[in-house]
């Protein structure tokens with residue numbers, strides 16, 4: 371079925387029921403767009419069409435980052451007809467669209483605590499020549515292009531319908547029951563109907579459209595960092611070798627000698643923008659490193675704010691590249707060979723779920739009956755302004771209960787990854803990739819179980835879920 375954009379704006383999609391939510395547009399903008407005659411601008415171009423995709427999916431996953439990819443593979447392997455929606459033409463989320471590295475961290479105190487599909491991914495990437503496992507922490511240094519390729523292969527092999535270049539812009543629902551999501555791409559606007567929906571956008575975009583309650587903010591978000599790759603770097607010196615391999619030998623893994631140089635320059639009045647670290651990361655190519663240094667306070671869920679900060683950070687990238695070239699011998703012949711597709715996002719929306727993991731219990735490492743994944747990384751809070759970072763290491767490896775991925779009121783909507791229900795300090799540990807992958811694996815399996823039953827993610831047999839995840843190799 372296809373209708374024109376004008377029909378769509380008039381709410382005239384024959385036979386379609388339920389309220390329609392148009393993206394994250396402010397209410398005034400939605401009202402204005404709805405009132406506009408003829409020349410409405412929601413879907414640009416007179417020929418744009420609105421398509422309802424024939425397949426009714428068991429599971430629709432929004433967001434193709436570490437959490438979303440694992441969720442989609444898990445759901446599909448469990449027999450669910452699965453769709454995966456991603457705004458970019460690549461998978462990997464912050465790893466490939468933000469150049470954040472390494473993949474942290476698969477071990478706790480030298481023992482691996484993540485298994486199943488996430489570990490299978492690492493082993494495949496390693497076999498492709500795209501990863502090394504840095505013991506004892508189990509940090510994974512990776513090659514960015516092979517990361518994308520490996521995820522793409524695993525997704526396609528699992529038989530998932532992949533919708534890349536597709537931005538989630540709306541949804542249709544009856545009260546709290548979600549029936550479809552609307553994505554925009556070159557085909558126009560497409561409606562994907564489904565039984566269960568997993569929000570892995572990192573920013574909880576779908577939950578926000580559905581008015582899922584969110585955790586209260588405490589006035590500050592961790593900063594964005596726009597990462598980039600520098601080539602022509604002498605990566606053979608002792609200093610660089612120790613800085614780019616994150617084996618736990620450097621607390622906080624910052625490159626201390628370079629930090630000292632930058633702080634001194636700043637003190638002397640040089641134009642040194644706010645910075646973090648710096649962290650230099652191995653990208654599996656001699657002479658090249660991924661650089662995590664820029665820092666800007668931004669709200670990724672506000673387009674204007676994020677655009678402004680991203681533009682400022684792009685300027686900062688080139689300031690830092692020059693500072694490094696002029697002041698650090700290893701960077702004498704270096705240049706910016708590539709900037710990430712977007713500035714990295716550490717923190718944005720988190721849902722108020724059926725259970726919220728509080729920092730006190732996280733530090734105690736409580737085991738829940740519905741534990742589905744783990745944490746291993748320190749509580750790691752970067753200051754929004756200045757050079758500060760608070761690190762608190764964990765004494766034990768905590769658990770993530772299934773209830774932190776679902777809500778009390780929304781029957782067929784769940785999250786995995788950065789938007790789980792937890793305190794801000796807990797996110798500061800669980801936001802890293804291995805933890806997000808672990809949550810994704812669990813959400814995908816749970817989504818498939820719910821879709822095969824009554825379609826209610828709140829009512830699945832969590833004992834069976836835990837048993838399934840253990841069967842797959844999860845260490846929970």
Ligand SMILES: Cc1cc2nc3c(=O)[nH]c(=O)nc-3n(C[C@H](O)[C@H](O)[C@H](O)COP(=O)(O)OP(=O)(O)OC[C@H]3O[C@@H](n4cnc5c(N)ncnc54)[C@H](O)[C@@H]3O)c2cc1C
Pocket residue numbers: 432433434435436437438455456457458461462463464465467468470471472473474475536537538539570571572573575594595596597662713714715716786787788789801802803804806
């Ligand atoms: C600067 C920085 C440094 C970091 N350092 C490390 C580190 O050293 N080690 C580590 O393991 N982790 C690190 N992290 C954290 C980690 O990379 C992320 O928290 C993790 O990738 C989150 O996974 P996710 O799948 O929840 O979300 P994301 O990785 O954010 O993936 C979300 C995906 O959803 C897509 N998406 C979003 N909105 C939409 C939409 N509306 N429509 C369609 N698609 C959408 C995005 O394009 C993306 O692919 C760092 C993060 C940052 C920003």
